[in-house]
Amino acid sequence: MLGLLLLQVLSSCFWLGHSEVVPSFASCSQFFYEGTTPNNALHPDNLAYICQRYKNSYHFATLYDKDKRIPVYSAYMYRPGSGLRPHTWSFVEPQLISNNNLKEMEREWTLINQHNFTLDQIKDSQAVLEDYEKMTGLDRGHLSPSVHQDSIDSKTATFTLTNIVPQDSNLYTGWWNTYENQTMHEKSNDCEKTYMITGAVPGNIYVADGRINRPSHIWSAACCLVGTQAMRAWGAIAVNNRNQGEILSLGELEARLSMLYKQPIVSLFNNACPRQ
Template identity: 50%
Template structure:
C-alpha cells in the first residue's frame, strides 16, 4: 500500500492529468450538469464507466464511457471558450484497467512501462492510440472540444481518448467545426452559464473489431441567461455527411430516444425548455 501511495504522489507531480473513475457523476462532479441533473439512464450502455475528468487537481468535465464499444457515450461541460494552447499529449485511463491503479490519466508509455500494465490489459479496457492510426476518412473527434475551454489547462484536459470518437473527417473540419466555433457562439449570446452535453450514437460497424464507428454525433445545450431566463437547443449530425441539423432540445431528445432504443432520453433538468 505504501508503494502504491508513493506511486500516486509521484504520478501527480510528474503528470498534470487526472481522470477519476467514479460510481456516480452526480456525487463527485455535479457542477457540469444544469441543476446538477445528468442525462437519464436511457443513455447508459451495458458496460459503463463514469469518469470525472480532472487535470491539475481540478475537475474540468464529466464523461460516460462505453467500455465495450470503447467510445464515450457523452461528455458534459460548461461552455467557456478561450485561447488556451494545446499540448496534444494524448492520455489513456489506467483505472479502466482496474481500480488498483492510480486515479490519473497517463500516456500509454507510462501505463505500460511504469505501471507494468500489459498491452493486452490496456487494449482490452479501452481505446488506445493505435486504434486511431490509419483510419482513412476519419479523425479523432473531441466530444468536449478544446475550443470550448478557457485556458491551456482546461484545453489540455480534453486530450484523453475517453473523450474521443472516430468522426468523419469532412464533418469534423466542416459543418461540425462551424457549429462549435460560430453557431455555438451566436446561440450563447446573452447566456450567463451554458451547460453542454455532447455525445455519440453507437453504429453497427467497428474499426479493427475494437472501436465503434458512431452513426451520429450530437450536442445539447441549456443556458441560464443574464436576464434570468432559460433557453436550450440541440444539434445532430450523421457521421457520414458534412451537415449539422439544428433542433430544439425536445426534438433532439426525441431523435435520441429513437436511436438508442432504451426509453425516453432526457439530457437536462426539466426546467430546460424542450420547444
C-alpha cells in the same frame, strides 16, 4: 474478527479497482445543470462514470462504454478561451484498468514505462493510440472540445481517448467544426452560463480491427442560463458519414435520440431547461 478483517481487505480491493471511476457523477456534478444527469436511456451494458481529472482538478464528466470503447457523452461548461492549443498527445484512463490507484489520465508511455502496465492491459477496456492510427477517413472527434475550454489545463484534459470518437473527416473539418466554433458562439452570446452535453449514437460498424465502434450520429445539447434561470436550450445532430447537420430545439433533439436509441424517453437536462 476474521470476518471483519476479510471485509476490510475486500473494501480495500474495491477502492483500488475503481479509484475515481465511481458509481455516479457525484464528485463532478457541477458539470450538469442542477446536478441533473441524462436519464438511463443512454446507458450501455458495460459503462463507466469518469470524472475527468487532470492536474488534481476535474475538467468535465464522461459516461464511457467499455465494450464499444467510445464515450457515450461528455458533459461540461461552455467557456471558450483564446489560449494556445495544448500538446496534442492523447491520454488514456488508468482508472479503467483493474488493480491500481492512479486517479488521473496518463499517457500510454507513462503507464507502460513508469507503472509497469502492458499495452494489452490498457487496450482491454478502452481505445489506445494505435487504434486511431489505423483509421482512414476518420478523425479524433472530441465530445468536449478544447476550443470550448478557457484554460490550458482544461484544454489539455480534453485530449483523452475516453473523450474521443471516430468522426467522419469531412464532418469533423466542415459542418461540425462550424457548429463548435461559430454557431455555439452566436447562440450563447448573452448566456451567463451554458451547460453542454455532447454525445455519440453507437453505430453498426466497428473500425481498428473491430475494436472501436464508429458512431452513426454525433449530437450536442446546450442549456443557457441568465442569472440562475434557464432561458433557452437547443441541440445539434449530424449523421456521421456526411458533411451536414441540423440545429434543433432541445425537445426535438431528445425525441430524435429516443428513436435512435430505441428508448421511450430520452431526457438530457433538468426540466427547467426549455424544450421548445
